[in-house]
Amino acid sequence: MDNKIVINHLRELESESIHVVREVAAQFENPALLFSGGKDSIVMFHLARKAFHPAKVPFPLLHIDTGHNFEETIIFRDTLAKETGTELIVKYVQDTIDQGKVTEETGVNASRNLLQTTTLLDAIEDLKLDAAMGGGRRDEEKARAKERFFSHRDDFGQWDPKNQRPELWSLYNGKKNMGEHFRVFPISNWTEMDVWQYIYMENIKIPSLYFTHKRKVFKRDGAWLSIAPFMQLKDSEKVEELIVRCRTIGDITNTGLTLSKADNLEDIIEEIAAIRTTERGDRADDKRSEAAMEDRKKEGYF
Template sequence: MSNYHIDHLRELESESIFILREVAAQFENPVILFSGGKDSILMTYLAVKAFYPAKVPFPLLHVDTGHNFPETLKFRDDLVEKYGLKLKVGYVQDAIDKGFVTEEKGVNSSRNGLQIYTLLDELEKGKYDAAMGGGRRDEEKARAKERFFSHRDEFGQWDPKNQRPELWNLFNGRKHMGEHFRVFPISNWTELDVWQYLAMENVPLPNLYFAHKRNVLERDGVLLADCDYIPKKPNEEVKEQLVRCRTIGDMTCTGVWESSASTVEDIIEEIATTRMTERGGRSDDKRSETAMEDRKKQGYF
């Protein structure tokens, strides 16, 4: 009977599709949190697979910091159009204008942390009871303890010490009024799995992931893309380099890497031999040893 066996990418795919269908079955109003990065692109692609030939039964929600790479927005809109998806956008700028949040000051200021407010606000306004994120357990030590179905209290907070146990294929999405769930369908994928799968399936990706020439500046050992949102220190020098993004987030905190990888195959080769984690270039994680855990407890992605 051993002819019936599937490789690890197909097994991960099958697991994620199972989770996505479980969300559709157990929740009334789920939403996909879409950042424009490869993980949320993968999750969206898997959702298309899970419900084929029907359309994906939930919308995408994008929290727009106003500091996106322009390429991200174009890609997002094309993707939505291609698969006939519904898109909702929440703007951090609105929250700033209304005075609900205050913009950080100084050279290292970022709107990354401000997203939490807009995210929770949008979830409440849309009455979403399950928000699916592209978080992976291999990304960061706090995420290693995350469940597939992660319960959030009425304030959207995560209590890592009191999580529901998850066994076999049995997922418990029951909740009280006002509470919601974060669901992570690609929990078990690693960065390399994601790339191998995207290559195998030939899934289109934003050009930002591939090597391109860009004006960059170096700060605290991280290369940042030069843009109007990053105030420069007096002695910082902007120079053009061949770089690519390993993660895509807000321009102010997404580091770019010196790289000449111009195809998915090059990227896989690069990741397989690299000695730095992908979030090593994320200045938002470098703020303290428990930066991710602290943000997650408050309701971060």
């Protein structure tokens, strides 16, 4: 063919993801996009906007708020929803705790990471969601490498990794019984590098936390953590002010910060290209055991 159109890998991944997002809108009655304010969910939202333009995104954003946030993320989240006229639903882990459904962890390493699952499953039931899309990627973690684009959950919200539906070509089977739902991962095939290159190529706005800034931090288990009102410091832990940035954004209690001077996307991409540890390597939530992610996912985690 003479008029050959060259499609680079980012455009091909983008096309695949947009196709999946549209399948969700077509196959489900009441989907939502899980949105944390991190870069993956920001890319997901960008893809959703591209999928339906010039119409608005036909589903709401859902944030499961642990209360242990970086303030910048919340401001970013609210601004983005407002500017784009998208419905934003926030469900609070604190409410789940107050209702007595879960018990807050205690001790210095206390995290609300596990508690989120209950809040999320309650939200899915309350809002009668039949599909929850997320920005999970297969390259993040080995249990996630086994995940389908359309991932079936039973009526307890559980994942059965050994009995997943085969997924072929680009045919996605979203059929289910009452009470069951799907988790859908449109950017399954993206890597951390793809996400950054795409943010750069599309000039997508991201929270300032991803760029270098001065922050009061302390070291725990080899990772730099930010100080926050609800963080307990051990006697041996000293607060220092350092030049850091976030490589991922999760809860403030378990997001390790990178010592970095990268203040623009090009420098971030170079830094990621040279870095020799995984993105979740500094996420304390994954370090609990080798199968930590698989166990959480089976119960209904993101």
